[in-house]
Amino acid sequence: MTSRLRLVATCLLALGLAFVATGGSAPPLQPDLTESAELGLFDPGNIIDDDLFYNAGAMDAAQIQGFLVTKGSACSGDLCLKNLRQDTWSRTADQYCAAYAGRERETAAEILAKVSRACGVNPQVLLVLLQKEQGLIRTAEPTERKLRIAVGYGCPDTAPCDAQYYGFYNQLYHAAHRFQYYRANPAKFGHRAGVTNNVRYHPNADCGTLRVYIQNQATAGLYNYTPYTPNKAALDAGYGTGDACSAYGNRNFFSYFTDWFGSTQSGPASIDDKYTHLRASGVDLGGSTSRVTCDQPHGGCYRSYQGGTIFWSRDTGPHVVRGAILERYLSLGGPRLLGYPTGDDTAAPFGTGWYTDFQGGAIYWSSATGAREVRGVLLATWRAKNAQAGVLGYPVGGDEAVPGGFRTRFQGGTLYWSATTGARMLRGALLARYESAGGPRALGFPTRDDGPTRGGATVELQGGAIYWSPDTGAHVVRGAVLRKWRQWGAESGQLGYPTGGETAVASGVRATFTGGDVFWSSSTGARVLRGPVLQRYLAHGGPRVLGFPTTHDVAAAGGGRRAELQGGAVYWSRETGAHVVRGDILARWRQLGGESGRLGYPIGSDAATARGGYVTAFRNGTIYWSRSTGPKVLRGAILRRYEAHGGPGVLGFPTADEVSIRGGARAELQGGAVYWSPETGAHVVRGDILARWRQLGGESGRLGYPIGSDAATARGGYVTAFRNGTIYWSRSTGPKVLRGAILRRYEAHGGPGVLGFPTADEVSIRGGARAELQGGAVYWSPETGARVVEAPAARAYADMGGPASWLGFVTRDTRAVSGGRRTDFQGGHLLVTADGRVTAHRG
Template sequence: MPQPEPCYIHRQGEAVRAMTRGLREGDSVADATTFGGVRQRGRIIGILVATLALVAGLIAIPQQSSIAANGSDFDPGFIIADDLFYDGAAMSAGQVQSFLNARVPQCRAGYVCLKAYSQDTASRAGEAGRCGGYAGAPGESAATIIAKVGAACGVSQKVLLVLLEKEQSLVTDDWPTSRQYRSATGYGCPDTADCDAAYYGFFNQVWMAALQFKRYQANPGGWRHIAGRTVNVLFHPNAACGSGPVYIMNAATAGLYNYTPYQPNAAALANLYGTGDGCSSYGNRNFWRIYTDWFGPTKIGPQYFIEKTYRDYGAEAGVLGPAVTDIRSFTANGGGAVRGYQNGAIAWSAPRGAFAIMVAIRATYGAWGGVEGWIGWPASGANSISAHGGGTVQAFQFAAIASSQTGTWPIPNANRTALAAVGGIDGEFGWPMGENVCDAQSRCIQAFQGGSVYGRTGAAFGLPASIRAVFETNGGRTGAFGEPTSNPNRIEANGGGRAQGFEKGAIVESPAGTFAVTGGIRTAFNAAGGIGGVPGWPVAAAACDAGGACSQRFQHGSAFSSSDGAAWFIDERLAGEYAALRATLGKPTSGTNAIAANGGGIVQGYEGGAIAWSSTGGAHAITGVLRTQYNALGGIAGQPGWPTGSATCAAGVCTQRFAGGLMVSSAQRGSLVISQATDRYLAAGGPTGSLGWPTTGGIRFEASGGGFVQAFEQGAIAASASGAYVVSGGVRAFYNERGGITGPLGWPASEMTCDSAGTCSQQFQNGRIVWSPIGGGRVE
């Protein structure tokens, strides 16, 4: 025949200490409630709140020593975990006895508290799939009965203790009545009638309650409240109080609702240790509260978190659809649990939590071994990202899985870190284009829309497409660079750009382009201050000759390296001249020195000479014997001053323009500076021309308006306001006989002209000299 229902007590389910001794005997328990902090027993129907208040005032009410539970933590869909509820080995008889002793240290005189209660028990046959058999014995203590029933039925002794407390306050009552023992668990006590005498007795009550909970578990579809379903659960026996939908997450919660089919309303939860309002019920609230206060949290293990996540996704009516597997435990990757659904799965692990895995991400996850594979347990739900065409990303223990129009691919954690450092999927890299591919040396690469991530031995770095192109053009990780050692870093100096480091060099990108900086050039570049220092950003790729000597131009100069490993940086004002004459000049022997003399500029010395730069003359090398004699003449601070042109040499004779004039030099004859007569001297052929080698420096004369004269082997040049003119041959001799510059003729005013007969003439300030080989000279 059908099993009798347990005592619903208006389905509030906890009968506790009577309000007065006069109500204790023969009282038909119709409700269990709390009033003024102490749980009271009595019927709701016909008992007015005023009466309760009056009676409460007559009773000494012990205060709660502490409040462990909080009403905001109550979850109507998950009152207690199955692992806790159905743990038949939760407590031994000795542990139960110790627990009871602690609850009531001293029983009132004349009463038998639960800690001291005993009775003869009858043997009970087991019920397949529910409870095993029970071997009766004379004089068994309540603790023994609770322990043995729990073990036989696989129901936690803690649960049975809480049930006894919430139904009849037997655990904490220091003056219990026979009625409390008679209907200890409320079994066989329907709402509409008194308790069924067939189920009277402490042992009978404990046994039948445990068996009933196992019946609920074994035949879940045979009862109104079913795990894995959303059920409208009443708030109170009065239907006018309404109901609320509850997704019942597990068998234990379903069993508690089948035993006591009401959920607490907000008022009952707001006053967790007291009463709510006229529509409040307390049975399942008090079960949860008492268990929490006595034994700790009821939400343990994966079940709660998986089912809560499922509920958050809409439960059986949501996107995941109905469950298709039970919750299964796995030990891989630290352990956890998984439940499969029609359209996905939910996986839980500690400390990450429970997350749904769906659609393409689930397929890829499964293809890589799921929770037992290298990707591990989920660490977040799927997140939508709209950038670069849109898609979804989900984080896992050792990777993320990204799904977009480019495909669905795992991104290992090292790659995720590198990707995040360069802006993530929202940044220029975008979505992965394929899986992470590794070679036998564990060197890995994963392509993205806007670049690639290169990894090795747990570290990975992102190379944007522009930098990747230069990297691969130079042989990639087996070429000139080796492995990347950083992600690209933004640098604002010198106009801004970004740089990325490698084992053997760097690749830098600025508005001027993307260029490699490697080897000795990199050494010199860094020594000079790098991007933020004198060099600035590269503006061209490095160029190397067959001998291994290299150079590279930067914003503010050029770096050079030689085949022997030496390297140096040359200021931009000197770099062009140095590049042209590098073979002659060799390596620097000094830094760049600023000199203020004669208008100022900079000079740098080299093995084979020097380069001097001024704002008016530019940069020019000074080398060889010319440099030696230039220095002997005072150099920059002396008569020559700053160079204004490059040296030219022929037949051992060199000339070079300076601010102070043209310097003529040879190892045999020394050097002189042709100052005001420079252009005229060069027009005459210079040292190999008609005038020959200079024999004096420029000499100043103040006569006839002033000017300079410089003598040469075959003549002289006189420069005045009238111009610079050569005076040579017989005209020069006759001119000098007449006093020359200081004589009456004054300064020359034209070039000398000669005819085929050798007769020459030249105009001077104050006359013309005509000279012939036969007649000699005359003044006209």
């Protein structure tokens, strides 16, 4: 519940008063707030709106997995979607879907999320398709066949399924791809948005058709995918069975989506949320008496209830209108005259009644007057004089001298006169602002009467102008800011009304408007910033940190916006939001193509890092900067590993851009390097371990790519694992290489924590191999495998000649026995007694 809604609800409860259509008290709070699909609200022309259908960001993989676990709680086994894993293959991008990077053993949730992102289809839509086609979400017994044709793609009513589309991943990708194909090629298909279509009830042509005006592409796509609309019997049956002419695909799509995810309409769906919030706060509007209807001006919607009506528009959101105020509002034409409500009904001052604010005015109610509307200049003047508690009346003062002229005050306003301007009228809020700003001494005299503007009022002055609207109040606009604002259409343009007077900031001026701000300095002139670009600019410190804008916010590639600043730039896109890019990072990013280049739009603003550097994150990578390294680019898995390992604070800054190498990629860092390959992923290699690995040929050498990142071990050392071996390091031993069976035996026996660190690289010896350790040694031969000899037996064994002696190779690790610790060899055994003596025994 928003704070505004909570306040309104609290007022209603405290006063014990709430309107209903008949003027009585509100019905009591109902305890049951559970929602389910109301098939009476199924609209065959608008099953789901485009914004919701194509919202690929509605759920991420973790949220999808949680959904699958919840809905599939009764399912067990590897074929359940919550447990399913499949190998996926990579697909290149085309005009309908972005590229898909295949991977082994992806979960069903990961596949759903990646297909959704690649093809721009809401993952909730794909989840519903899985249920309506094969029941895969709720089933307790999934089958290979159902998974093979998971969403029914390539399965026409009149022929067998096409085997080339078999497979869970394959089905999801082709279905999502197909919806984008429908979207891009509407004329190729039988069901099209924006025209009336004959939609069949059933595959049996004798069942007839329904003439449907399809309102949007998402609905057209659903009909092209499943070309039937439910008849009355199907709708009356809920999830059940209708009659012989009933088809259920699109009915079930609507039902499952509504039950699982809420309304199929993204904007107007907030009407239902408003109803729920009101009900939870004690304001129960009762049962609905209409469906959500979206036939109002400027795309607005409403839904009627027993106790009132909730109206919604994109600009105002949902608000409730009730009782006599609702009756008056509707009699005036509703939104067509007053616009949409901008707040819920509220107690009027002094306890005399109630009012509701609308975009074009307000409706006030009292028991004596009923409900009446007040608009424009009359509303402003009235409210400036205590609204319903005051009246406009007679003059209250005589002719008074003011600098350069005279004035006379009235109950409802003041007349100002000067020889050059004549007598001009000022009233209400305009008058109050004029006087508080210094009157004639600061602003000169009015040059015309105050008068109405679109939605408000204005007065022209010798030294500027004052503008007023019900939503913003009255504010002064002057000089270069006033000229620029009027170039943009003044109050009827994109900037709308002023919301504050000019304020000094840094070495210039800022003026705020409902649609943006105007900034001015002597070196940049007046520039306009709006929306998210403005918000980010201010949040990042505005002129004091970033300097003044040198351009207005202007179009950028891909439908985005940007603004150039003295100290950088702000870039915005719908997908990434608005972010600041500055300095050398900005220059490097633009060298790479800026928002149209490989890095794309920024997803984070310029930010300080550890060790005195800066970083800016972009959609497809990140640029790090320090004074000693300059701006360097990291991307993908290497970037994620770098950040996960502590970024600049642990590894220092990148010293070069990430580069491709044979079989993978590499990023050089002040404190090491990150290496990546498709098979091994990205891992950190540092210090002496990195130097030793590179001596051995690095990723092209015998050890190959790292399979684990630099990590601390017991006893103060470090270790890094590679595909074909591991390098251990300690301060006393340096970096040493272990591989294969010797490495596995060393780790299985406790590694550094038990045996200490290797004191030399593993070496080949006659008949096998050996690794010397601080706490012993590991020997290997084909016949005996790898075995541990602990000190001091290891020293005695080496002194005797090791495997070349009569003892041969070790056949069993050192272990505790009665009388000491024993190590077995091919030719005998060594026993270390409690006093440290080593004795050799044959046989």
